[in-house]
Amino acid sequence: MMILxxxxxxxxxxxxxxxxxxxxxxxxxxxxxxxMDASILTHEPTGGTEVNQVSEILDHNTAVRKVIxxxxxxxxxxxxxMDAIQAVGHRVVHGGESFKAxxxxxxxxxxxxxxxxxxxxxxxxxxxxxxxxxxxNLPNIPQVVVFDTAFHxxxxxxxxxxxIPMVLYRRHKIRRYGFHGTSHxxxxxxxAKTLGRPLESLKMVTCHIGNGASCAAILNGKTYDxxxxxxxxxxxxxxxxxGDIDPAIVPFTMNKEELxxxxxxxxLNKHSxxxxxxxxxxxxxxxxxxxxxxxxxxxxxxxxxxxxxRKYIGAYAAGMNGLDAVVFTAGVGENxxxxxxxxCEQLSFLGIELDVERNQIRSKExxxxxxxxxxxxxxxxxxxxxxxxxxxxxxxxxx
Ligand code: ADP
Numbered sequence: 001m002m003i004l005x006x007x008x009x010x011x012x013x014x015x016x017x018x019x020x021x022x023x024x025x026x027x028x029x030x031x032x033x034x035x036m037d038a039s040i041l042t043h044e045p046t047g048g049t050e051v052n053q054v055s056e057i058l059d060h061n062t063a064v065r066k067v068i069x070x071x072x073x074x075x076x077x078x079x080x081x082m083d084a085i086q087a088v089g090h091r092v093v094h095g096g097e098s099f100k101a102x103x104x105x106x107x108x109x110x111x112x113x114x115x116x117x118x119x120x121x122x123x124x125x126x127x128x129x130x131x132x133x134x135x136x137n138l139p140n141i142p143q144v145v146v147f148d149t150a151f152h153x154x155x156x157x158x159x160x161x162x163x164i165p166m167v168l169y170r171r172h173k174i175r176r177y178g179f180h181g182t183s184h185x186x187x188x189x190x191x192a193k194t195l196g197r198p199l200e201s202l203k204m205v206t207c208h209i210g211n212g213a214s215c216a217a218i219l220n221g222k223t224y225d226x227x228x229x230x231x232x233x234x235x236x237x238x239x240x241x242x243g244d245i246d247p248a249i250v251p252f253t254m255n256k257e258e259l260x261x262x263x264x265x266x267x268l269n270k271h272s273x274x275x276x277x278x279x280x281x282x283x284x285x286x287x288x289x290x291x292x293x294x295x296x297x298x299x300x301x302x303x304x305x306x307x308x309x310r311k312y313i314g315a316y317a318a319g320m321n322g323l324d325a326v327v328f329t330a331g332v333g334e335n336x337x338x339x340x341x342x343x344c345e346q347l348s349f350l351g352i353e354l355d356v357e358r359n360q361i362r363s364k365e366x367x368x369x370x371x372x373x374x375x376x377x378x379x380x381x382x383x384x385x386x387x388x389x390x391x392x393x394x395x396x397x398x399x
Contacts, residue, residue, distance in 0.1 A: 002026070002084050003390045004071075007091040008130030010122065011035055013063045017071060017078055017085075018390040025386075026078040027071065031063040039063075043070045051076045060126070064133040087142045088134050089393030091182070091385065093123035095147030097173060102150065102392035105131060105143040113145065119173075119230070144393040151181030154222035159319075162229075176234075178226035180208040180330075184216040186388045187329045187381040192221075194366040194379055195325060203320040205313045208383065209339070210330035211239045211282070215309070217316035225319055227312055233269060237308045239282030242272035244308070277301035284332045284339065306342040313343070317350055323376050326352065328369075329383040335362075340369060344378055351375030 001020040006013065016028040029043035029051075039057035044050050051070065057063050071077055079085065089102075096116045103109055110131065117124050127145075134143055160176040161169060168174040184206045191206070192199035199221040206216045213236040216226040227235025227243075237243045250264055259267070275282040278301035280290050287305075290298035317323040326347075332339055337359055344354040353374040361367060366381040 001394070002079060002086055003393050004085050004088045005091075005386045005389045005393070006088060006130050006134070007386075008060060008126045008133075010126045013060060013067065013130060015067055016386045016390070018387070018394075020086075020390065020394045023387060023390070028386075029067070029070070031057060031066060034058070034060060034063050041066050041070065043076055045076060045078050048076065059133075060129040061133040061136055064130070064137050068137060082138055082141070085138070085141055087144060087393050087397040088138070089144045089146055089389040090127055090130055090134075091148070091389055092127040092145045093148045093179065094120035094177065095145075095149045095153075096177070097153070097175075099145075099147045099150050100153040102144055102146040102389075102396060104396055105145055109145065119177075142397050144389075144396050146182060146389045146392050148179045148181050149177045151185040152176075152178035152216070152223040152226050155225060159225040174230055176226070176229045178214065178216065178223065179228045179232045180212070180214050180216075181223070182385040182388050183208045183329060183383040184214075184218065184223065184226070186385065187327050187383055188216075188218045188221065190366050190381045191325055191327045191379050194368070194381070195377060197324075202324045203317075203322045204325045204327060205316045205323065206327040206329065207309065207313070207333055208330045209236070209309070209328070209332040212241070213238045213243075213309075213330070213332070215312045215316065217320050219320050225316060236312060237305045238273045239284075240270050240273045240275045242268045242276075274301045274305060277304060284336050288336065288338045302338070302342070306339055306346075309339075309343050310346055313347060314350070323350060325376060326378045328378070328380045334380055334382050340378070340380070344369070347376075352378055354378065 003018045003020055005016045011034045012030060012032050014030040017026040019026055025046055027045040031041045033039040034057050038054050041053040068082055071079055072081055094116050096119055098112050113124060113128055131143060188204055188206050192202055204218040206218055208214050212232055214226055214228040217224040233241055235243050254264055274287055278287050278298045280286055280298055287298050287302055291302050313326060328340055340359055344352050353371040355369060355371045359369040364382055366379055368377055368379055370378045
C-alpha cells in the first residue's frame, strides 16, 4: 500500500513515498534545477543517510526517471521495484470551478487542467509535466490530482464574487478561488480533533502563513471565505507579495513611474510585502531579529504584517457571526512566537487569552497556546499537505 506523492514546479520536483498502512513516510526528496546545468537530486530515506546526486536533468521526464532509480536503488532505495507503488498523487495548484475534489487522472481531466493554464500560468503547466512524465515512465500506475483550490469551492457566491461586472465572471470565471486549500482542510480537521469537538459545529479561522500566506473562515467544516483570490496575490501581507491594496495603485504607478503592466505585476508579487517595507528580508526570522536589534523599518514591517492578519481574523469572526478557534500553521505560523503573540494579545476583546509559556513550546504535535478557560482557543497545528494528498490518492484508488 505505497503511495508516491509528487509536487512539480517549473524547475523542481518534490516527492514522498508513503506506506498507507500506518501513514509513515519511507523516503522523501527533491530534484532541483531541472533544465539548468548541475541539477541536484536530494534523497532522504527515513532513518537512512541522505543521498545527493548532481547530474544533467533537462526535463521532468528525466527527473521522474531519476526518482524511480533512487527509490529502487539496491543501497539507498526503499522499495524493491515500482510495482510496490499503488498510485501517484500530484499537487495541482488551480482546479478552477471544474474540480471540487481530488480526482483520478483521465484524458478528460488532463484536458480540463490544460484549459486552466490561463488561471495559473506559472503553476499548472509544470504539474502537467509531472503527470505526463509519470505516464511515460510508469504507464500502468493510476494517478490522482489534488487541487489547492478544491477545498474552497464550498464558498457561497456572496464571498467568492467580486463586485465588478457579472459578465467578467460569466465570460472568464473571474472570481475568488483561494489557495492552500489542502492545508486549510488538513489543519481544520486536526484542530477539531484536538479540541475534541465535531468540525461541523465549529467557527474557525485557519492562518496558513509561510512565504505565501492566506487565512480562511471555516464554518462547519467548510470554507466560507478565504483571503487569496483569483490569484495568490490577494489578502494578507506576505514575504514578497503585497496582499490587499487599492487596485487604483496599479494604473497610478504605471503612469507615474512609466512602468509596464508586467513590471507592476512583478513589483506586487516579488518586490513588496515584508521585503519592501523592511528593506532587509522576506524571511520573518530576519525581520524579528532586526526588530529586536532596534531596526525601525523591520518593526514597521512586523507591525503591518501582524495588523493585517488581525484584521482578517476579526473580519472573519464578524463574517461567521462568532469564533471558536484560531489555527496557526506553515513556516511562520508554526515557528514564530513573536507573530502569534502580537496577533493574539491584540485580539483579547474576542475572548482570546494567550498563554505566554505555551506559546514558547516547540513541537511537531498540534497544541493549544491559549489558557484553559479562554473563550476562543488558539492552536498551532503543523500542516502536512503531502499526507492529505497521499490519503486522497489512496482513497480514490481503493474505491
Ligand atoms: P512556503 O510558503 O514556501 O511553503 P513555509 O511554509 O515553509 O514556506 O514558510 C517559510 C517561511 O517561514 C520562511 O520564509 C520564514 O519566513 C518562516 N519561518 C520559518 N521558521 C521561522 C521562525 N523560527 N521564525 C519566524 N519565521 C520562520
